[in-house]
Amino acid sequence: MEGARTHNLRDISVRVPKHRLTVFTGVSGSGKSSLAFDTIAAEAERLVTGTYPAFVRNRLPQHPPADVDRIDGLVFTTIxxxxxxxxxxxxxxxxxxxxxPLLRLLFSRLGKPGAGFSPAYSFNDPAGMCPRCEGLGSVDDIDLDRLLDRSRSLREGAVRFPTFAPGTYRWKRLVHSGLVDPDVPLGRLPSAKVETLLHAEALPLDDPGPDYPKHGLFDGIVPRLRDSYLRKTPSRLTAEEQERLAGVVTRGVCPECAGTRLSEAARGSLIDGRSIADWSAMPVGELRDVVSAVRDPSVAPLSQAIRERLDALDSVGLGYLSLSRESRTLSGGEAQRVKIVRHLGSALSDVCYVFDEPSTGLHPHDVHRLLELLARLRDAHNTILVVEHHPAVIAAADHVIDLGPAGGEGGGRIQFEGGPGELVTAGTETGRLLGAPLRFRERTRVAQGAVTISGATSHNLRDVTVDVPLGVLTVVSGVAGSGKSTLIAGELPRRHPDFVVVEQAPLRGGIRSTPATVLGIAEPIRETFGKATGKHPSWFSANGRGACPVCKGKGVIITDLAFLDDVQTACDACGGTRFNPDALAARLHGRTIADVLAMNPADAAALFGERSPIGQRSRWLDRVGLGYLTIGQSLDTLSGGERQRLLLARHLADAGPAHELRLILDEPTAGLHGSDVDRLLALFDELVDDGATLVLIEHDQRVIAHADHVIDIGPGAGAEGGTVVFEGTPSALAEHPTSLTGRHLRTRSRRRTAPGTPTRPGTVPGRAR
Incomplete structure (x- = not known):
């Protein structure tokens, strides 16, 4: 590739070897994703899409040609x-x-009594789903006591739901149906009449009023709510609709299938005394042993294929999951590792796979098993591109491309290309951190008291009692699924409400929300534009009068592909800026509202003044390691770690005295380069020195070594975890004989340089730039 200029890339040229594992690394915002995802992967996808018929192309993502002088050698690429x-x-x-599907096929061959062919064991097929819940495992019931005000008549608004409010279309259908007297309170009407009003379906009316639609059949209140709202996939409902429903709907386990989703026949078909629902509810680690016990030679290839996939799930640290767990409840890191397992079973070869920080959420013990899976993909004649910060992943690469030297406008240049061993001596920031031994905190701070969690038994916790010290930096470690989050993000704030959890969960608002709206600086920016231009502030809101009329202020056009992920393409009318021409015509110091929202926090602070509320709040983004973001960037583009640090910035901007802060952070360093981790740790030290209490759930060994106090949960995941393995200082943990965390701390602290031997021959010679 020659002359790449995507986003902040600085006219770079690079050679990426095929059939090798190449890691793109560098500080946050240096251009790694711009090179791997937005240039290589996007151009490959554009070229493949161009081979399809026009009808198909119109329904696929549309990518403009890559901003690059020349690029060859591309193959089919999947992200x-x-x-x-x-x-x-x-x-x-x-x-x-x-x-x-493999389990269903196995049960259709061996299950006794047989329920039928494999579809009869599927909760997504009418032949196998529970008829009551239609394969969902839960039923939504409308709480009539919350829905109805029986002291009121229909005309007075007895139905407490906006769709049936007085004056609405649905209200008129009720009032003019002729079924009941609309002026009599519901509580005084005959119960049979109210039952018809509530539950009738497609009922012909005998004597409707003159304002009732002609030839219209009557649907009761409950069927209407069910069809209009409850049968929709939650993601298809607006936030307002979901909030309305929450007030009148209760959800419970399906009483017929007990949450298994399956028909009676499928539940009754057994192998060695267990049904397919029993198998699906087991942790993957246990299920692997159950499948191994199936010795029937007629299904040997099938059971072998199942075992291989279960082994792969366990190898990427997901052995604590069950197959019945809803995929929408998985974190971003868990979802990515499930996708890896799916691709391992593919018959395709000569594919380019592009991974986004696959080590996120993994304990060092699990990272090495992840690398084995990536090596298996590579050895099947595939090309593996990985955007990553983890030292072990970088050290295992065949080829490393280090970008920098800084983030944003200060990045976009190739700092180094070559093997990981040469990177250590290349003089780049990544090389320096890769070769540096782990150092423990020399002097730990003294706790100012403690709070206690006693007898915790949630999920896999086994009667855990532990003290959490106050006024210090505490790190909770352990393998994925050991019970860290259950104990610290669940039990601690429940028992001690003064602790606040800053989560990685998606923020409300989705595609329309930005760092500016989360930080509370969007409105002051609009007001400043309004004062300078004489226009109303709503002209500078993508949700108000300034919105592009085509994309409605989203900046993208979203195409619904039903069962597939929605496709987003940039809006041609506004060029992705979200604003209409009238809004973009107004300028503040020569800049449009779109120009301002495209600024990073430092530039925004400089424009509005360092001491202004906008400037002061913007600076918190830089302090938590998000200085490379633009303040108008859609929250949909942020990783879980970035969302969490954004919430942390807002919390700190709003917070009172530091000694009142008691924060719980779940992997706050996710997605950060080592140099950015140092900056974040410096901020944590500053807060703790001022009296704050910080509790971090972390896998990063440098963060663990920096703590005042460590609580290690384990020893394993799922049923093998849930106990406190160690409490004390990081240096003492490194000497613990049985802790997996301690073992990796000990190994890392004694190592002087990163392993530099490439995992296979043919590595391109290294060179610093």
Whole structure:
């Protein structure tokens, strides 16, 4: 590739070897994703899409030609990112990993008594789904006591739901149906009449009023709500509709199938005394042993294929999951690792796979097993591109491309190309951190008291009692699924409400929300534009009068592909800026509202003044390691770690005295380069020195070594975890004989340089730039 200029790339040229594992690394915002995803992967996808008929092309993402002078040698490319699975309740770990179809086939051959062919064991097929819940495992019931005000008449608004409010279309159908007297309170009407009003379906009316639609059949209140709202996939409902429903709907486990989703025949078909629902509810690690016990030679290839996929799930640290778990409940890192397992079973070769930080959420013990899976993909004659910060992943690469030297406008240049061993001595920031031994905190701070969690038994916790010290930096470690989040993000704030959890969960507002709206600086920016231009502030809102009329202020056109992920393409009318021409005609110091929202926090602070509320709040983004973001960037583009640090910035901007802060952070360093981790740790030290209490759930060994106090949970995941393995200082943990965390700390602290031997021959000679 020659002359790449995508986003902040600085006219770079690079050679990426085929059939090798190449890691793109560098500080946050240096251009790694711009090179791997937005140039290589996007151009490959554009060229493949161009081979399809026009009808198909019109329904696929449209990418402009890459901003590059020349690019050759591209192959079919697929992105394995950290996007969560869509909000379809019918998707589970089993269906997403393609293990569920194999289990169904196995039960159709060996299950006694047989329920039928494999569709009879599927909760997504009418032949196998529970008829009561239609394969969802839960039923939504409308709470009539919350829905109805029986002291009021229909005309007075007895139905407490906006769709049936007085004056609305649905209200008129009720009032003019002729079924009941609309002026009599519901509580005084005959129960049979109210029952018809509530539950009738497609009922011909005997004596409707003159304002009732002609030839219209009557649907009761409950069927109307069910068809209009409850049968929709939650992701298809607006936030307002979901909020309305929450007030009148209760959800419970289906009483007929007990949450298994399956028909009676499928539930009654057994192998060695267990049904397919029992198998699906087991943790993957246990299920692997159950499948291994199936010795029937007629299904030997099938059971072998199931075992291989279960082994792969366990190898990427997901052995604690069950196949019945809904895929929409998985974190971004968990979702990506499930996708890896799915691709391992593919018959395709000579494919280019592009991964986005696959080590996110993994304990060092699991990272090495992840690398084995990536090596298996590569050795099947595939090309593996990985955007990554983890030292072990970089050290295992065949080829490394280090970008920098800084983020944003200060990045976009190739700092180094070559093997990981040469990177250590190349003089780049990544090389320096890769070769540096782990150092423990020399002097730990003294706790100012403690709070206690006693007898915790949630999920896999086994009667855990532990003290959490106050006024210090505490890190909770352990393998994925050991019970860290259950204990610290669940039990601690429940028992001690003064602790606040800053999560990685998606923020409300989706595509329309930005760092500016989360930080609370969007409105002051609009008001400043309004004062300077004489226009109303709503002209500078993509949700108000300034919105592009084509994309409605979203900046993209979203195409619904039903069961597939929605496709987003940039809006041609506004060029992705979200604003209409009238809004873009107004300028502040020569800049449009779109120009300002495209600024990073430092530039925004400089424009509005460092001491202004906008400037002061913007600076918090830089302090939590998000200085490379633009303040108008859609939250949909942020990773879980970035969302969490954005919430942390807002919390700190709003917070009172530091000694009142008691924060719980779940992997706050996710997605950060080592140099950015140092900056974040410096901020944590500053807060703790001022009296704050910080509790971090972390895998990063440098963060663990920097803590004042460590609580290690384990020893394993799922049923093998849930106990406190160690409490004390990081240096003492490194000497613990049985802790997996301690073992890796000990190894890393004694190592002087990173392993530099490439995993296979043919590595391109290294060169610093």
């Amino acid at each position: 394995v990112d950290q996007r969560r699975f869509t909000g379809n309740a019918r998707s589970t770990v089993g269906t997403a990993s393609d293990i569920a």
